[in-house]
Structure formats: C-alpha cells, structure tokens
Amino acid sequence: NAGVTQTPKFQVLKTGQSMTLQCAQDMNHEYMSWYRQDPGMGLRLIHYSVGAGITDQGEVPNGYNVSRSTTEDFPLRLLSAAPSQTSVYFCASSYGAGRGEKLFFGSGTQLSVL
C-alpha cells in the first residue's frame, strides 16, 4: 500500500514551458486535492476533486488545470509556467467527499521556474 505518490520530486522549468505533476493514490479515496506551499503562506488549495469526472477550483486556481478521469489519478497541469509558480506542491487525498475527513499527503514536488 503506497498511499499517495507524487512525481517528480524535483523539477526545473523555464518560463513558458508546460508540464504535468502526477499524483496517484491506491486507497480508493474519493477526494483528491492539490496544494501549493510558499514560505509564510501555509498551504493553499489549488484545485480539488470529489470523484472521477468532478473537479473544482480552490483558493489559487489561476495558471493550473486538473482532470480526474479515474479514482486513482489526479494530475496537475501548468500550461505556461511563470516564476510566481515556483513552490512546493502537495497532492492530498481523503475518504468521502472532502467534508472533514483527514488528509493523506504525498511527499511533494519542488518546482522552480526560471
């Protein structure tokens, strides 16, 4: 049982490049979410999903796209990377529809945009 798996662990991009951060969970969780963590800003919700085919925006969705074609996977796409997207990204999942169940986090992706 691997839990929540994120890849890659580190990534450097140039401004304007696109990429996808991968997230997979093997716990059959309905709820999956993406957070970014910047110094002094805590964890900010980017996008979330309450099940396959259902996604919604969080606090800071601009510049990011998501999709949820399966229960297991919830990739985060950066369409045109900007230096302001330099951050540590965490994927998290939970049972139920995200109404207060505890979150299980992946180990994170450290992204630098030059």
Place this chain on the structure above:
Amino acid sequence: GQQVMQIPQYQHVQEGEDFTTYCNSSTTLSNIQWYKQRPGGHPVFLIQLVKSGEVKKQKRLTFQFGEAKKNSSLHITATQTTDVGTYFCRNSRGAQKLVFGQGTRLTINP
C-alpha cells in the same frame, strides 16, 4: 474558504520548555484538524476535534477545542527535538474548500 488565523507564526524554545499554538476563527467551526510537517517533509494528520470544549491528549500533546467552537489550541509539554516542525490547523465547515491556517513553525534549541 473561511479563514483561520494561526498564532504565533514562529516560536523558538529551549528544549524542555512548553509550546502552544492557537487557531482562531471569526465564525463557528464545524470541526478542526491538526497536522504536523517536519522540515523537508509533508503534513501528517495528528488529530481531529469535533465537540465544543473537547480536549484530547497524545502523550505530551494536548489539543483543545473552544466552548464556542471558534478557536483551538495545541499545547506541547516539555518539548523535545523531535517536536521540531510546522503545525497547521485545518478548518471544516461542512464545505469542500477546506482551508489551512498559515502554520506555526517551531524550532528548538537543544
């Protein structure tokens, strides 16, 4: 999502001293969760409080939920170097956009 304010933002203590972080909201919370993130690691769930006035203990950690369900605290007795990290609270009001507090970063002088 509803904002929760966490104070202090940083706390440095001598090993063996106590530590407390507070999570405050202007409106009533449904429940409150606490997470710990070690340096370089990911957040890990510690506990959830649901009832007004609830108090839960985990060894040297004591978690409290206010009577009005607008605030919560995490108290660590006699800190150890293993307590180093950032502690986050997370609010739930029955909505799906659940927000975290800004976190309290704890450093310890051995």
